[in-house]
Every structure is written in structure tokens, then in C-alpha cells.
Amino acid sequence: KNQVEQSPQSLIILEGKNCTLQCNYTVSPFSNLRWYKQDTGRGPVSLTIMTFSENTKSNGRYTATLDADTKQSSLHITASQLSDSASYICVVSGTGGSYIPTFGRGTSLIVHP
Amino acid sequence: ETGVTQSPTHLIKTRGQQVTLRCSSQSGHNTVSWYQQALGQGPQFIFQYYREEENGRGNFPPRFSGLQFPNYSSELNVNALELDDSALYLCASSLGTGSRSEKLFFGSGTQLSVL
Numbered sequence: 001k002n003q004v005e006q007s008p009q010s011l012i013i014l015e016g017k018n019c020t021l022q023c024n025y026t027v028s029p030f031s032n033l034r035w036y037k038q039d040t041g042r043g044p045v046s047l048t049i050m051t052f053s054e055n056t057k058s059n060g061r062y063t064a065t066l067d068a069d070t071k072q073s074s075l076h077i078t079a080s081q082l083s084d085s086a087s088y089i090c091v092v093s094g095t096g097g098s099y100i101p102t103f104g105r106g107t108s109l110i111v112h113p
Numbered sequence: 114e115t116g117v118t119q120s121p122t123h124l125i126k127t128r129g130q131q132v133t134l135r136c137s138s139q140s141g142h143n144t145v146s147w148y149q150q151a152l153g154q155g156p157q158f159i160f161q162y163y164r165e166e167e168n169g170r171g172n173f174p175p176r177f178s179g180l181q182f183p184n185y186s187s188e189l190n191v192n193a194l195e196l197d198d199s200a201l202y203l204c205a206s207s208l209g210t211g212s213r214s215e216k217l218f219f220g221s222g223t224q225l226s227v228l
Binding site for chain 1: 117148153154155156157158161169171201203205216217218219220221222224
């Protein structure tokens with residue numbers, strides 16, 4: 001069964017600090033991994049998309065890494081801002097019969113002033 | 114703004130009723146996927162429509178059904194509502210089925226409460 005596990009479940013940091021969110025997956029064969037940001041009551045917004053051959057992708061203060069061998073990804077947020085408070089969701093898609101994306105439960109990030 | 118619009122934004126129903134949720138996809142997109150997101154959980158895939166045909170289905174019972182129209186807008190219908198159907202229902206559109214790296218564009222969702 002394809003699974004995506006995220007950690008931590010929740011995280012509280014001070015404004016200006018950095019943080020790293022983790023994602024482990026079992027989806028196979030692998031196609032791509034996406035990180036989304038979801039504000040409360042809103043739909044997810046794409047941050048990064050990585051395929052098998054990519055091991056890092058940046059989008060402003062967000063940097064995602066991928067290790068396809070260990071099936072792990074991380075999302076690093078630099079110099080956090082209050083607006084970064086949201087849920088961050090890792091989504092993994094496979095190929096063939098596993099093309100339907102599998103969503104993690106998300107990490108809830110709260111940034112305090 | 115993603116260009117994906119969902120209606121209504123909020124809805125309250127009672128057990129046993131039927132509901133229809135609507136989604137207008139982003140211009141040029143031919144694929145629509147529907148997701149159910151319970152409070153504190155990640156989205157769960159319901160089904161996907163590609164060029165008006167169902168193109169994949171998650172682990173949801175047949176009382177969850179859908180349609181995609183020639184303009185690629187879509188409806189999600191849920192019959193015989195149960196309390197556990199209370200959730201945020203998300204629609205996502207894409208150009209292609211997502212089997213490669215097409216970006217998914219989500220609407221803001223419909224918050225359904227079943228009493």
C-alpha cells in the first residue's frame with residue numbers, strides 16, 4: 001500500500017527562525033514528489049515539484065530536497081515569517097497503476113512573533 | 114488565485130440527504146480530481162475525470178459519484194449523506210492526468226457539514 005508519512009505533526013517556531021519538515025514515502029515506482037502549503041480553510045497551493053532525477057528545488061525561502069534511494073524528502077523554510085503559518089503537505093505520485101497522488105497528513109506550522 | 118472555483122463555499126445538510134458540489138476548472142485544463150479532507154487530515158482522493166470520463170477512483174463507496182461536462186467543469190454528488198461525510202471537499206484541475214509532473218491547481222473547497 002502506498003503511504004506518505006510526515007513529521008513532525010506540528011511545529012511552533014519564532015519569526016525569523018529556520019525549520020525543516022520531513023516526508024517519508026513508500027510509493028513505488030516513483031514519479032514525482034510535491035510539497036504544498038495549505039492555509040486554514042483554503043485549498044493547497046503548490047510550492048515545489050521534484051522528479052526522480054532532481055534532488056533539490058527552491059522556491060524563494062522554501063527549499064525541498066529529495067533522496068529517492070531512501071525515499072525521503074525534506075522542506076526547509078528559511079527566515080520564517082508569520083505568513084508561513086499553515087499546513088505543509090507532502091504528495092507523492094507513482095507511475096503506472098500508482099499514478100494517483102498519495103497525500104501525507106501534513107505538518108502544521110505556527111510562526112510566533 | 115488558481116482560477117479554480119468551487120461552489121458553494123459552505124453547506125449544511127442532514128443525514129440521508131443528497132448534495133451536489135460544483136467545480137469550474139482553470140481555463141485549458143482537461144482533468145479534474147476531487148478530494149475529501151477531514152479536519153486535521155490530508156486530502157483523500159475520491160476520483161478523477163479526464164475528458165468527461167472517470168479515470169481513477171479512490172476507496173469511496175458508490176454513493177459518491179461525479180460528472181465532467183464538455184467545458185471540463187465538474188460535479189461531485191453524494192447520496193444518502195452520513196455524519197462522517199462532514200469534511201472540506203477540494204477540487205483540483207490539471208492539464209493531463211497528473212501521471213507526470215503536471216501541477217495541480219486547487220480550489221478553495223466546499224465545507225460540508227452533515228447534522
